[in-house]
Amino acid sequence: MSAPLSPEREAEIRTDLDAVPAPPWRWIGSRHAGGPQLVTDHSGRQYVLRAAKPTDHRGDELLDPEMGYVVYGDLEFRDQREGEKYSTMRSGDALAIGRTEYDPDSIVGVANPVARWLEASAQYATDLLAELDRVRAELAEQKRLTKHSAGRAVFLRSELTTRPSRAELLTVLGHDVETAIAPLKGEARKGADMVLRAIRAMAAEPTAPTANPGGAS
Numbered sequence: 001m002s003a004p005l006s007p008e009r010e011a012e013i014r015t016d017l018d019a020v021p022a023p024p025w026r027w028i029g030s031r032h033a034g035g036p037q038l039v040t041d042h043s044g045r046q047y048v049l050r051a052a053k054p055t056d057h058r059g060d061e062l063l064d065p066e067m068g069y070v071v072y073g074d075l076e077f078r079d080q081r082e083g084e085k086y087s088t089m090r091s092g093d094a095l096a097i098g099r100t101e102y103d104p105d106s107i108v109g110v111a112n113p114v115a116r117w118l119e120a121s122a123q124y125a126t127d128l129l130a131e132l133d134r135v136r137a138e139l140a141e142q143k144r145l146t147k148h149s150a151g152r153a154v155f156l157r158s159e160l161t162t163r164p165s166r167a168e169l170l171t172v173l174g175h176d177v178e179t180a181i182a183p184l185k186g187e188a189r190k191g192a193d194m195v196l197r198a199i200r201a202m203a204a205e206p207t208a209p210t211a212n213p214g215g216a217s
Contacts, residue, residue: 010132013125013129014129017122017125017126017129020048020122021040021046021048021122022040022042022122023040023041023120023122023123023126024040024041024042024122024123025038025039025040025041025048025118025119025120025122025123026038026039026041026108026109026119027039027096027097027107027108027109027110027115027119028107028108029050029092029096029107030105030106030107031093031096031098031104031105031107032093032105033105034050034051034053034073034074035051035073035074035075035091035092035093035096035107036050036074036075036092036093036095036096036107036110036115037049037050037051037107038050038118038119049075049118050075051073051074051075051092052073053073074091074092074093075091075092076089076090076091076092077089077090077092077095077110077112077114077115078112078114079095079112079114090112092107092110092115095110095111095112095115096109096110096111097109097110097111166202166203167203167204167205170199170200170202170203171203173199173203174196174199174200174203177192177195177196177199178196180192181193181196
């Protein structure tokens with residue numbers, strides 16, 4: 001199991017991510033004219049990765065000796081095809097995905113795991129850091145709620161310990177009713193006596209204690 005992500009390492013990752021062009025990125029280009037080029041896929045396109053045009057010792061661009069065209073460089077990617085025992089380096093042109101069958105030279109992707117990782121890496125980091133921030137906020141809220149619940153539990157336990165039971169409340173109520181109805185006569189007294197008997201009957205019913213005298217939960 002790997003060690004926890006340290007604050008210093010996280011800050012380094014965030015700093016490096018802030019320093020590169022914002023994602024999303026994608027591969028574009030043209031076969032045999034620069035090959036795959038990694039660019040930002042939004043307004044204000046920026047080139048993230050591309051092959052340079054080779055130059056001679058004087059700094060002049062190299063030309064194809066037969067056609068007179070500028071000779072472009074081409075990115076190479078570590079690649080391993082199905083059935084191959086070892087991986088090898090292959091040119092971006094060879095791995096490039098053409099736009100359509102009738103326009104195969106316009107590059108829209110690169111069929112290679114390294115190329116796919118490079119294309120998505122900045123977005124991966126952005127998404128993972130956003131998820132890290134979300135989980136931290138969720139944990140902070142859970143801690144706050146746990147602390148609040150613990151405080152409420154202490155308060156309620158104290159309330160249950162100090163408050164009288166239902167039987168005690170009904171007994172006191174019975175005494176109060178008995179005092180209040182003493183002056184009553186006739187039918188009024190009969191009705192009041194029925195209420196008093198009901199209160200005393202409820203007070204006599206066994207009830208669960210509201211708190212453990214020993215303090216145990």
